[in-house]
Amino acid sequence: MNKVVSGPQEALKGIEDGMTLMLGGFGLCGIPENSIAELVKLGVKNLTCISNNAGVDDFGLGLLLQKRQIRKMISSYVGENDLFERLMLSGEMEVDLIPQGSLAERCRAGGAGIPAFFTPAGYGTEVAEGKEVRVFNGKPHILESALTADFAIVKAWKGDYLGNLIYKGTARNFNPMMAMAGKITIAEVEELVEPGELDPNFIHTPGIFVNRIFQGEKFEKRIEQRTVRPRA
Amino acid sequence: MLNKNQIAQRIAQELKDGYYVNLGIGIPTLVANYIPEGIEVEFQSENGILGMGPFPFDGDEDADLINAGKQTITARAGAVFFDSATSFAMIRGQHVQLTVLGAMEVSDTGDIANWKIPGKMVKGMGGAMDLVASAENIIVAMMHANRAGESKLLKKCSLPITGVGCVKRVVTDLAVLDITPEGFKLIERAPGVSVEEIKNATEGRLVIEGEIPEMRF
Numbered sequence: 001m002n003k004v005v006s007g008p009q010e011a012l013k014g015i016e017d018g019m020t021l022m023l024g025g026f027g028l029c030g031i032p033e034n035s036i037a038e039l040v041k042l043g044v045k046n047l048t049c050i051s052n053n054a055g056v057d058d059f060g061l062g063l064l065l066q067k068r069q070i071r072k073m074i075s076s077y078v079g080e081n082d083l084f085e086r087l088m089l090s091g092e093m094e095v096d097l098i099p100q101g102s103l104a105e106r107c108r109a110g111g112a113g114i115p116a117f118f119t120p121a122g123y124g125t126e127v128a129e130g131k132e133v134r135v136f137n138g139k140p141h142i143l144e145s146a147l148t149a150d151f152a153i154v155k156a157w158k159g160d161y162l163g164n165l166i167y168k169g170t171a172r173n174f175n176p177m178m179a180m181a182g183k184i185t186i187a188e189v190e191e192l193v194e195p196g197e198l199d200p201n202f203i204h205t206p207g208i209f210v211n212r213i214f215q216g217e218k219f220e221k222r223i224e225q226r227t228v229r230p231r232a
Numbered sequence: 233m234l235n236k237n238q239i240a241q242r243i244a245q246e247l248k249d250g251y252y253v254n255l256g257i258g259i260p261t262l263v264a265n266y267i268p269e270g271i272e273v274e275f276q277s278e279n280g281i282l283g284m285g286p287f288p289f290d291g292d293e294d295a296d297l298i299n300a301g302k303q304t305i306t307a308r309a310g311a312v313f314f315d316s317a318t319s320f321a322m323i324r325g326q327h328v329q330l331t332v333l334g335a336m337e338v339s340d341t342g343d344i345a346n347w348k349i350p351g352k353m354v355k356g357m358g359g360a361m362d363l364v365a366s367a368e369n370i371i372v373a374m375m376h377a378n379r380a381g382e383s384k385l386l387k388k389c390s391l392p393i394t395g396v397g398c399v400k401r402v403v404t405d406l407a408v409l410d411i412t413p414e415g416f417k418l419i420e421r422a423p424g425v426s427v428e429e430i431k432n433a434t435e436g437r438l439v440i441e442g443e444i445p446e447m448r449f
Contacts, residue, residue: 026279026280026298026300026302026316027279027298027302028295028302029279029295029296029298029302030296052316075356076356076357076358076359077355077356077357077358078354078355078356079355079356080302085354085355088354089351089354095354097354097356097357099357099358099359099360099361099362099365100278100316100320100357100358100359100361100362101278101316101317101319101320101323101324101359101361101362102361102362103316104315104316104317104319104320105317105320107317108317119324119362119365120324120365120366121324121361121362121365121366122361122365123365123395123396124343124393124395124396125361125392125393125394125395125396126348126392127357127361157296167313168296169281169294169296169297169307169313170277170279170280170281170296170297170298170299170313171295171296172280172313172314172315173279173280173315173316174315174316175315176315176317177315177316177317204315221295221296222295223293223295223298223304224298224302225298225301225302225303225304226293226304227287227293227303227304227305228287228288228289228290228291228292228293228304229286229287229288229289229290230289230290231289231290231291
């Protein structure tokens with residue numbers, strides 16, 4: 001049950017051109033930055049990436065956009081990235097924009113063995129085009145399908161050899177659902193500990209969802225919008 | 233005419249003790265600065281926090297603690313973090329009592345457009361579609377006219393919509409208006425703004441009944 005691998009190189013073994021990847025994070029918060037750097041090195045292409053955002057021009061998934069490694073993005077919000085907007089408007093990259101709650105639930109459903117579900121989000125909008133509509137409790141809902149991925153790559157604060165994970169602050173976001181929805185799930189953590197060191201009462205992602213785990217060498221943890229108030 | 237802070241201040245009057253509130257990006261964020269005395273509310277940010285506090289002191293910012301606008305924030309005593317699916321369970325499940333959002337256009341039937349300008353601006357809807365589809369009480373905070381001086385309160389939205397018939401109330405620099413089956417019902421005027429000015433600035437159906445009071449701060 002020891003799922004520890006030596007580093008991102010070993011963790012990403014098996015990722016090939018044309019695969020579908022899920023990548024955790026909200027903005028630059030809670031993104032698997034060591035694995036993203038390795039994906040750039042690997043040079044894999046024609047990827048379909050499922051991630052709430054697409055990073056910024058020079059960090060996060062923006063690094064894969066620069067190298068044109070992504071064929072299709074499935075996201076909810078892609079502002080703050082000029083290159084992304086250019087690639088999308090010119091048609092160089094396919095983009096599927098999904099309401100954030102539907103994206104989270106589609107990943108959760110994918111991991112939980114639920115093939116589809118009805119949600120009110122997006123009814124009457126472009127998002128509903130081509131989707132089945134059904135009325136529940138007098139309110140129209142649209143059918144959304146589950147999402148899964150060849151590899152899910154998540155970032156956690158602490159993890160143990162068995163793949164049990166704990167996230168920190170708002171860096172949790174999409175990571176737990178994506179961890180469930182990968183055929184192979186890779187977790188990069190800030191701190192790798194021995195089994196027993198994490199209190200079982202406070203584990204967020206049970207290790208059963210995780211296949212490979214490693215401690216990231218360095219986390220830059222870039223802040224997108226630094227907002228502060230002056231000290232009194 | 234109100235400035236953006238005053239719009240936020242007027243919306244803050246809608247807060248009630250015990251409310252869980254989701255504030256969108258822009259003017260809505262400012263509402264948190266004007267919580268009325270003597271009431272307690274909790275702010276939810278859809279990236280995964282309940283009990284959001286003010287911006288951190290200079291030097292205390294934490295990359296793992298942000299709001300949905302990706303700004304560094306703090307967590308109040310009793311705050312809680314959760315994943316995105318749980319966050320939208322709170323929203324979809326109607327556990328959040330008030331949602332305040334910005335908009336590019338609102339129709340007199342309560343449709344809202346705030347996520348896309350075809351061919352120009354395509355940033356995505358983020359959590360807006362989930363919020364407007366499920367929130368029981370949605371207040372829109374926006375300017376009455378766009379930069380070109382055209383009304384943003386329309387018979388029908390010209391931009392791709394975010395949600396159908398969901399907006400309950402609109403607070404602009406000129407007025408407070410409720411969405412009713414007859415259209416925008418004028419509730420209050422901004423100080424010094426006449427009913428005539430509001431009429432001229434509103435493209436959608438406008439209902440004016442009796443004397444319209446000025447907003448009070």
